[in-house]
Amino acid sequence: MGLPSKLLAGLTLLLLPTLASAQDFPAKPIKLIVPFPAGGPNDIIARVIGQRMSEIAKQPVLIDNRGGQGGVLGTDAVAKAPPDGYTIAISSAGALAISPSMEKVAYDTLKDFAPVTLVATVPEMLVVATNVPAKDMKELIALAKAQPGKLNFASSGPGSLPHLAGELFKLTANIDIVHVPYRGAAPAVNDLLGQQVQMTFLDLPVLLPQIKAGSLRPIAVGAPERAPTAPEVPTTAEAGMPGMIIENWYGMVAPAATPPAIIASLHKITTEAMADPTVKEKLAAQGATLVGDTPEHFRGFIDSETRKWTKVIKDAGVVTTK
Structure with a gap:
């Protein structure tokens, strides 16, 4: 049974402003x-x-x-x-x-x-300070397991994606590394360059200049495929950590x-x-x-x-x- 004509007309009038605004969008x-x-x-x-x-x-x-x-x-x-x-x-x-x-x-x-x-x-990149004696993911995990609680990782703040990336790394690799939170990516990178901390996960664009300059050593990129801007860096899956897409x-x-x-x-x-x-x-x-x-x-x-x-x-x- 159809709607009464008066009700149908009323509903149409109610809908007209929405339909008109959608058709004209954006008008400002x-x-x-x-x-x-x-x-x-x-x-x-x-x-x-x-x-x-x-x-x-x-x-x-x-x-x-x-x-x-x-x-x-x-x-x-x-x-x-x-x-x-x-x-x-x-x-x-x-x-x-x-x-x-x-x-x-x-x-x-x-x-x-x-x-x-x-x-x-934007993929997260795992990098280490140049004084860390690990050239790849396997060596980094072995180093962390040999020195439980001694290595640390920087983040851009508690609860940030870099923080949770580090926690996922700990869980996946079954290692004990210490979180060092900073108020943003810039101070974290500065202390990594100064070798006050050992590693970090951060957005690739933030780290790319230091990677290209050889100031930081890339370990892996948390993307399904290698990054076009850093094609020499393996993915986490290639590095043996397929569950770490970050x-x-x-x-x-x-x-x-x-x-x-x-x-x-x-x-x-x-x-x-x-x-x-x-x-x-x-x-x-x-x-x-x-x-x-x-x-x-x-x-x-x-x-x-x-x-x-x-x-x-x-x-x-x-x-x-x-």
């Missing part, structure tokens, strides 16, 4: 929140893609850097924004999949955001109640920008691999990553503040 500038300070990998990726999005959408895409709490504060701003597609974010693995398992945050990732697309992955990632999200038609428009604009050869070239030089999946696949990916790192946190006995 889009605010793209980057939940980290300017100059880092997240910011570079957002600016390169955002510039091309502006050209495709014929509306400015305005970068809004809102650093704090490892990406949590800026990401939370999107959860609380009007669900109209005009405030979105390119956020990170830490803020979307790790921090909610480590600390009290004001959002539930899968309930408070509408995933748009997984934008890019990649940072950056994905676009919008507020949860954003209409599906607007999510579809954002997805189309973003993936078209990512397909641009100039965008690909610029981001490949940063060590980033562009992805561009569907909103549904990205939702499943976030869930999978959350489960993966929650297990590491639990198995390693990492202290949380939840």
Whole structure:
């Protein structure tokens, strides 16, 4: 039985503003929140893609850097924004999949955001200081087992992806190495160069200049394939650790109640920008691999990553503040 004509007409009138806004989207500038300070990998990726999005959408895409709490504060701003597609974010693995398992945050990732697309992955690279007498993964593990509790690894902070990468390394290799947290990647790299710490996992672009200069020794890259910017470095699988795929990632999200038609428009604009050869070239030089999946696949990916790192946190006995 069909709906009464008056009810059908009323429903149509209610839907018209949403349909019209979706068809006209975007009709004004889009605010793209980057939940980290300017100059880092997240910011570079957002600016390169955002510039091309502006050209495709014929509306400015305005970068809004809102650093704090490892990406949590800026990401939370999107959860609380009007669900109209005009405030979105390119956020990170830490803020979307790790921090909610480590600390009290004001959002539930899968309930408070509408995933748009997984934008890019950036592999974590395991490097050691040049005074460490290990040339490869086998030698490094043997050294750690011969000196339990004596070797240490630096990270960019408690609960960061580099911290959990080190914990996963400990669990996988069954070794005892000590975590030394820093307030960011730069001071961690500085002390590694000064041989105050022995090793670290960090985003490949952060370490690449020191690797090329011979100031740090690469051991393995946590990606399924070798990195084009460091093709001489084996993957963790090639180094005998196939369970250690460790990649940072950056994905676009919008507020949860954003209409599906607007999510579809954002997805189309973003993936078209990512397909641009100039965008690909610029981001490949940063060590980033562009992805561009569907909103549904990205939702499943976030869930999978959350489960993966929650297990590491639990198995390693990492202290949380939840």
